[in-house]
């Protein structure tokens with residue numbers, strides 16, 4: 554729980570968010586079985602997932618069960634909870650990209666996320682590597698998000714947080730607009746105002762990142 558407090562303040566300072574708009578309740582089950590029994594009742598679709606986050610009017614609820622890598626699940630789901638407690642809405646790709654980014658321990662975030670290695674490999678395959686944020690923005694249903702969609706969402710987040718200064722200020726301004734209930738429109742449009750082909754910027758960022 555102490556680590557999650559640190560996680561929360563980290564996210565707030567990196568993304569420039571104001572915290573604690575709505576409380577977050579964390580439910581930890583002792584076994585996969587007890588987790589599944591409970592989740593079946595409240596969200597049958599979540600039963601096969603390793604962890605779950607549900608936002609209600611008054612608070613966010615995180616559901617996980619104990620296993621060797623439970624901290625990753627806790628960091629992933631509480632990232633969703635923190636974002637949803639501070640923001641009135643968030644595009645799905647950005648929600649998942651940030652959760653994938655923040656799910657790894659702090660010291661490994663920038664350079665040791667499992668997605669980095671795989672995305673570097675993806676980026677070498679010129680014929681099949683077709684990142685496209687505009688297309689990713691049209692995916693509105695989590696159940697149809699593919700592993701590649703998650704990876705690409707993570708890659709955009711990495712570019713926005715570790716890429717050029719203009720990208721970094723763009724993401725904090727973007728989230729601040731959402732926080733102020735001022736819908737900023739698609740981020741892909743903003744990226745294209747700065748770079749005519751943001752996908753190229755993304756690819757060179759990922760390829761050169763150590």
Ligand SMILES: [Zn+2]
Pocket residue numbers: 629633648649652
């Ligand atoms: Zn998620």
